[in-house]
Amino acid sequence: xxxxxxxxxxxxxxxxxxxxxxxxxxxxxxxxxxxxxxxxxxxxxxxxxxxxxxxxxxxxxxxxxxxxxxxxxxxxxxxxxxxxxxxxxxxxxxxxxxxxxxxxxxxxxxxxxxxxxxxxxxxxxxxxxxxxxxxxxxxxxxxxxxxxxxxxxxxxxxxxxxxxxxxxxxxxxxxxxxxxxxxxxxxxxxxxxxxxxxxxxxxxxxxxxxxxxxxxxxxxxxxxxxxxxxxxxxxxxxxxxxxxxxxxxxxxxxxxxxxxxxxxxxxxxxxxxxxxxxxxxxxxxxxxxxxxxxxxxxxxxxxxxxxxxxxxxxxxxxxxxxxxxxxxxxxxxxxxxxxxxxxxxxxxxxxxxxxxxxxxxxxxxxxxxxxxxxxxxxxxxxxxxxxxxxxxxxxxxxxxxxxxxxxxxxxxxxxxxxxxxxxxxxxxxxxxxxxxxxxxxxxxxxxxxxxxxxxxxxxxxxxxxxxxxxxxxxxxxxxxxxxxxxxxxxxxxx
Numbered sequence: 001x002x003x004x005x006x007x008x009x010x011x012x013x014x015x016x017x018x019x020x021x022x023x024x025x026x027x028x029x030x031x032x033x034x035x036x037x038x039x040x041x042x043x044x045x046x047x048x049x050x051x052x053x054x055x056x057x058x059x060x061x062x063x064x065x066x067x068x069x070x071x072x073x074x075x076x077x078x079x080x081x082x083x084x085x086x087x088x089x090x091x092x093x094x095x096x097x098x099x100x101x102x103x104x105x106x107x108x109x110x111x112x113x114x115x116x117x118x119x120x121x122x123x124x125x126x127x128x129x130x131x132x133x134x135x136x137x138x139x140x141x142x143x144x145x146x147x148x149x150x151x152x153x154x155x156x157x158x159x160x161x162x163x164x165x166x167x168x169x170x171x172x173x174x175x176x177x178x179x180x181x182x183x184x185x186x187x188x189x190x191x192x193x194x195x196x197x198x199x200x201x202x203x204x205x206x207x208x209x210x211x212x213x214x215x216x217x218x219x220x221x222x223x224x225x226x227x228x229x230x231x232x233x234x235x236x237x238x239x240x241x242x243x244x245x246x247x248x249x250x251x252x253x254x255x256x257x258x259x260x261x262x263x264x265x266x267x268x269x270x271x272x273x274x275x276x277x278x279x280x281x282x283x284x285x286x287x288x289x290x291x292x293x294x295x296x297x298x299x300x301x302x303x304x305x306x307x308x309x310x311x312x313x314x315x316x317x318x319x320x321x322x323x324x325x326x327x328x329x330x331x332x333x334x335x336x337x338x339x340x341x342x343x344x345x346x347x348x349x350x351x352x353x354x355x356x357x358x359x360x361x362x363x364x365x366x367x368x369x370x371x372x373x374x375x376x377x378x379x380x381x382x383x384x385x386x387x388x389x390x391x392x393x394x395x396x397x398x399x400x401x402x403x404x405x406x407x408x409x410x411x412x413x414x415x416x417x418x419x420x421x422x423x424x425x426x427x428x429x430x431x432x433x434x435x436x437x438x439x440x441x442x443x444x445x446x447x448x449x450x451x452x453x454x455x456x457x458x459x460x461x462x463x464x465x466x467x468x469x470x471x472x473x474x475x476x477x478x479x480x481x482x483x484x485x486x487x488x489x490x491x492x493x494x
Contacts, residue, residue: 038123045127052132061132062145063200066207070199071184073152078181080160081173082282082289084112109227112161118153125149137208145207151216158223165230178288262345266353267360273332274325279409280332283324290320291368298375307450308442311457314382315437317369319390321361326398327405327430329354330479334408334490341487348476351399355472358395362387378450385454385461392464394433399475401432403482406489 052061059067112118125146134142167173187193206212274280297313316323333340340350366387373380437457444453464471 038120041120041123042127045124046131048124048128049132049135059200060136061128062136062207063204065128066203067196067200069149069152069203070195071188073156074181074184076153076156077160078177080156081163081177082286084157084160084164086161086164105228105231108231109158109161109224112157113154118157119150121153122146122149141207144213147213148203148206148216151213151220155216155219155223158220158227162223162226162230165227165234262349263353263356266345266350267357270329270353270357284321287320287324287365291317291365293317294369294372294379298372298379307445307453308438310378310382311386311441311454312434312438314379314386315390315394315434317372318366318383318387319362319394320365322358322365322390322395322398323430323433325361326354326358326395327402328409329358329399330402330486331405331407331409331490337487337490341483347479347483348472351472351476351479355395355399355468358398359391362390362395381451381454385458388461388465389437389457390461392461392468396464396468396471396475397433399472400478403478403486406486408490 048065049061052064056064129142129145133145163173184195188195202215206215274284294313294317297310330337366383369383372383440457441450441453444456
C-alpha cells in the first residue's frame with residue numbers, strides 16, 4: 001500500500017503542476033507522434049521475420065536476433081545514460097513520517113521500471129516472438145524470449161541509474177561512454193572483434209534452456225543491489241552536500257576569455273551554464289549522437305540523387321550545436337532575465353556574445369564532421385557551403401526569430417521527456433532555417449546544377465558575413481522591441 005500511495009502522489013504532483021496544462025498542446029502532439037511510432041514498430045515487428053530470413057541463409061531469425069542482443073544492451077545502456085531521468089523524491093518530507101527507509105529506496109530504484117517508454121520496443125519483440133520464434137521453436141521458447149528482453153530492459157535501466165548516480169552525468173562521464181560505444185562500433189566495423197557470436201551463445205542459452213532465465217534475473221539482481229549499495233552510502237542529504245563540495249570545479253577554467261572584455265566574460269558564463277545544468281548537458285550529449293547522422297545518408301546510394309536532402313544533412317550536422325543552442329539562448333536566461341536586464345550590459349554586447357559563441361559551435365561541428373570528407377569531394381563541397389551559409393545567414397535568423405519564444409525554461413530539469421519552453425513557435429523557428437535552403441538546392445539543382453545551388457548559398461553566406469554588423473543591429477533592434485514581452489513571459493511559473 002505504501003508504494004501505491006507514493007506512486008499516486010507522484011502522479012498527482014505531475015497532473016497538478018501548472019506546466020502540465022500549459023504544455024498540453026505539445027503533449028498532445030508528442031502523443032500523436034508516439035502513436036505513429038507505435039504503429040511503425042508494430043509493422044516492423046510483423047515484418048522482421050521476413051527481413052531476417054533474407055539476411056542470412058545459415059542462421060534462423062531468432063539466432064540473428066540473439067546475436068544482436070548484446071549490441072542492443074550496450075546501445076540501450078548508453079542511450080539511457082544520456083537520456084534517462086533519475087527518479088527523485090523529497091526525502092526530508094518523508095523522513096519525519098513512520099515510513100521505512102528501505103521502502104523509500106525501493107520506490108526510488110524501481111519506479112522507472114514502470115515507465116511505459118521502457119517497453120516500447122516490445123511492440124517489435126512480441127509480434128516477432130509470436131510469428132517467428134514460436135514458429136521455429138515452441139510457444140514456451142517464445143515466452144522466454146520476450147521475458148529475456150524485458151529483463152534486459154530492467155538491467156539497462158537499473159545499471160544506467162547506478163552509473164549516473166555513482167559517476168555523475170558530467171562531460172567527462174559522457175565522453176567516456178561515447179568512447180566506449182565508438183570503440184565497440186569500430187571493432188565491429190573493421191572486423192577486429194565481434195560480439196555477435198558470444199551474444200548468440202549467451203542469449204541462446206537464456207532462451208532455449210528452461211533455467212536460462214536465471215542468468216537474466218541474476219543480472220537484474222546485481223544491478224538492483226548496486227543501487228541499494230549506493231543509497232546505503234548516500235541516503236542522507238549531508239552526503240550529497242559533501243559530494244557537491246568536492247565538485248565545485250565542475251566547469252573548466254575559462255578565465256582566458258576575460259581578455260576579450262565583457263563579451264568574453266558573457267561567453268564564459270554561457271559555457272559554464274551549458275556544462276552545469278541538466279537540460280543543456282542533455283542537449284550536448286544528444287548533439288554528439290546526432291553527429292553520426294551522416295552515416296545514414298552518405299554511405300548508401302539511396303540519397304545520392306537527392307541533393308536537397310544531402311544539403312539538409314550537411315547543414316544540420318555542421319550547425320547542430322548552433323540549432324540546439326540558438327533556439328533557446330534567450331530562454332535559458334529566463335530565470336535571471338530581469339536581473340540581466342538591470343545590469344550595465346548593452347543589448348548589443350549580449351547579442352554579440354551569443355553570436356560569437358554560435359560561430360564557435362559551428363566551427364566545432366564542422367571540424368568534428370571532417371571525417372565525412374572521406375566519402376568524396378561532393379561531401380566536402382556540401383559541408384563547406386552549409387558551414388558558410390550557417391555562419392552568414394542561419395545564425396542571424398535564429399537570433400531574430402528566437403525573440404518570439406517567451407516561454408520560461410528551468411535548466412535544472414533534464415531534457416528527456418521535458419517539453420517546458422517548447423511551443424509551436426519552436427517548430428516555426430526551425431522550419432524556415434532548414435526548409436528554405438533545401439528548397440533552393442532542390443529547385444536550382446533540378447534546373448541548373450548542384451554546383452550552382454551550392455555557390456548561390458555560399459555567396460549568400462559570404463554576404464551575410466560581410467554585413468554582419470548591420471544584421472546584428474537588426475537583431476538588437478528586434479530584441480529591444482520584444483524584451484518586455486520576453487520578461488513578462490519568463491515571469492510566468494510553469
